[in-house]
Amino acid sequence: MEISYRIRRSQRARRVRVMVDSAGEVEVVLPRRAAEREAAAAIRELGPWIERRMEEVARARDAVAARGDFVPYVGQLLRLVGEPGRTRVHRRGSELLVPIGEQRAPALERWYRRAARAEIEPRLDRACALAGSSYSALTIRGQRTRWASCSPTGAMSFNWRLLLAPEPVLEYVVWHEVCHLEVMDHSPRFWELLSKRCPDYRDRSRWLRRHGQTLVL
Numbered sequence: 001m002e003i004s005y006r007i008r009r010s011q012r013a014r015r016v017r018v019m020v021d022s023a024g025e026v027e028v029v030l031p032r033r034a035a036e037r038e039a040a041a042a043i044r045e046l047g048p049w050i051e052r053r054m055e056e057v058a059r060a061r062d063a064v065a066a067r068g069d070f071v072p073y074v075g076q077l078l079r080l081v082g083e084p085g086r087t088r089v090h091r092r093g094s095e096l097l098v099p100i101g102e103q104r105a106p107a108l109e110r111w112y113r114r115a116a117r118a119e120i121e122p123r124l125d126r127a128c129a130l131a132g133s134s135y136s137a138l139t140i141r142g143q144r145t146r147w148a149s150c151s152p153t154g155a156m157s158f159n160w161r162l163l164l165a166p167e168p169v170l171e172y173v174v175w176h177e178v179c180h181l182e183v184m185d186h187s188p189r190f191w192e193l194l195s196k197r198c199p200d201y202r203d204r205s206r207w208l209r210r211h212g213q214t215l216v217l
Contacts, residue, residue, distance in 0.1 A: 112163055147173050
């Protein structure tokens with residue numbers, strides 16, 4: 001199988017990285033001074049893994065298509081109802097009133113981004129209160145490769161797509177970042193702390209690894 005890929009250079013990259021995005025496209029991240037032949041070498045070396053990832057992405061696309069006129073929202077299913085002339089998404093019970101046509105997708109994403117703060121902030125506040133810690137800021141983003149992050153200054157960032165996951169998965173990611181307020185790395189001390197605060201984190205993390213590709217609109 002011949003694999004097509006694009007190259008992106010990064011000032012911060014220290015090694016060659018290969019990624020397969022939610023559209024099934026392959027990207028090779030090269031350090032600034034790396035030769036382009038290193039990208040081709042990485043593709044050859046990781047060929048079997050790339051093919052498996054592309055198959056996973058295809059299955060994820062099928063799963064998304066199977067939703068029909070429904071979208072997941074923190075473990076629920078909301079039915080999409082198109083309305084002519086509408087430009088903003090509005091929730092009415094178990095329905096989302098959405099624009100018709102090309103405006104639908106960007107309007108849905110804007111709605112999920114707004115809803116993400118309302119869903120994540122109280123969970124983050126509650127987890128910090130239980131842990132006896134605090135964060136400095138909260139931002140909602142659409143990261144390509146991360147579900148969340150915690151900076152050394154305590155600034156939190158969460159991916160709005162987490163709202164497409166079941167609630168236990170969202171809460172696991174919140175606890176993961178709250179534990180980083182005390183332990184910034186992924187040392188044994190970090191995992192011990194996480195296991196105390198979220199005992200079944202392994203099951204929730206496994207779900208995210210297996211189904212993360214389906215968390216798209």
